Amino acid sequence: MPKFDSANLPAPEFCIQEVRKWLSAYPQKPLAYVHSFGCQLNVADGEKLSGILKEMGYGFTQDVAEASLIVYNTCAVRENAEDRVFGTLGSIKKLKQDNPALILCLTGCMTTQPQIAEKIQKSYRYVDIVLGSSAVNHFAQMLWAHMHGLRYAQDIQIDTEISENIQPLRQNSLKAAVPIMYGCNNFCTYCIVPYVRGRERSRQPEQILSEVRSLIQNGYKEIMLLGQNVNSYGKDLPQKISFPELLRQINEISGEYWIRFMSSHPKDATPELMQALLECEHLAKHLHLPVQSGSNAILKRMNRKYTVEKYLSQVEMIRSENPDFSLTTDILIGFPDESEQDFQETLDLVQKVRYDNIYSFIYSKRSGTKAALFPDSTPESEKVQRMQRLLALQREISVENHRKFLGKTLTVLCDGESKKRSGNLTGRTSGNILVEFSGSTDFIGKFVNIQITESHNNMICGNLI
Ligand code: SAH
Ligand code: SF4
Ligand code: F3S
Secondary structure (H helix, E strand, C coil), X not given: CCECCHHHCCCHHHHHHHHHHHHXXXXXXXXXXXXXXXCHHHHHHHHHHHHHHHHHCCEECCCHHHCCEEEEEECCCCHHHHHHHHHHXXXXXXXXXXXXXXXXXXXXXCCCCHHHXXXXXXXXXXXXXXXXXXXXXXXXXHHHHHHCCCCCEEXXXXXXXXXXXXXXXXXXXXXXXXXXXXXXXXXXXXXXXXXXXXXXXXXXXXXXXHHHHHHHHCCCCXXXXXXXXXXXXXXXXXXXXXXXXXXXXXXXXXXXXXEEEXXXXXXXXXXXXXXXXXXXXXXXXXXXXXXXXXXXXXXXXXXXXXXXXXHHHHHHHHHCCCCCCEEEEEEEECCCCCCHHHHHHHHHHHHHHCCCEEEEEECCCCCCCHHHHCXXXXXXXXXXXXXXXXXXXXXXXXXXXXXXXXXXXXXXXXXXXXXXXXXXXXEXXXXXXXXXXXXXXXXXXXXXXXEEEEECCCCEXXXXX
């Protein structure tokens, strides 16, 4: 296998220009297909990869069969995420046989694991380029090397350098994701992310502020600040700026927009954060605070570093000031040896907090993590039942939560047309509640006031005022 050494290759900017010249010789603009699996941070990386491809002169397609370059930006968080990638790769084999000039590139969190990179090299020999996570800095060099005859190129390092000079090609003209930091230091025992994304690295506040300012000037109405734990933003920077301070600086930018963020680790969610959330006019009245479990014994074995009591006190800080404040969470079901009692405690916590939405996942063993070595006697069928019980409870809570909006007038960011009910528009409240209403498509991209007339378990409906 040829060893790829980016230090011995020309600079990325040079490679971009060289590939551009190369592609300009084609009679038709070559098309790229870029697909990101996994979380919003990965999707944001995918937008940067697309930005580089655009600069190189590629056009884009949603149809793999039309593409001369395919990039899969992968996720490793659960086994089914990896299975999906391998399944997709299998379906591409025929395309590659029919068109050997097709370039197939795999990047993202999966490929950063050596055993996966080895499996790809052995069993999926038609993959041309394998790159580690956040590979934006090396992507251009890899393509350049491939075009110079390197048949198989692999660099599964985690790209730790933050690239500030790449313009992402954004998929949406209304809502933009802005990563504020990369990596994770927390090593929750079930989670692969710290191994595949490396240690925490914060962007400079000036870079973030200038990106957000420019997005707002360009008409973006909702900015999602991203990091695996935004609450530790700035701890690695020399100037020591905290996340709540960053939020307050962003909130000074004038314009009509909402700021959201995720994820916020409860171990570092401070009263200053809650204060900023309650006070800053541009901060959406929504906090995603992933609890994972309602059992202190499980939280300890997960290495989450907070207790249920501390978590509930954070919820109280927010809800005592604003009872309508929206809260959502992630819950991991079936962590090794989670007992019925542990699970009951999770249900109790959900009853107490009355979340607006829950993202629940059945535990998936990730090799290399600590929890992969923990004994687990709970059968999978029991875990599936627990998931169903949790979802049933949340459905009841959502129905009740949504009922309280009846008759109220809410500000909604209209974001498109309903796929389910033709003629209807969709939007989100500041609390991220889905709203449907009828109106002209001219309202898309605007903040509108909606009087709520109907409530369901997954959304509310109303009339434009
Ligand atoms: N940094 C975020 C989580 C990112 S991963 C945080 O700390 O909240 C998103 C979610 O995937 C996690 O909240 C967790 O619920 C789930 N998850 C992570 N590892 C998992 C695993 N091994 N099996 C199943 N779900 C997992
Ligand atoms: Fe994974 Fe925990 Fe880091 Fe979130 S904070 S990415 S769950 S290790
Ligand atoms: Fe998946 Fe990587 Fe995100 S593992 S959830 S794509 S950080």
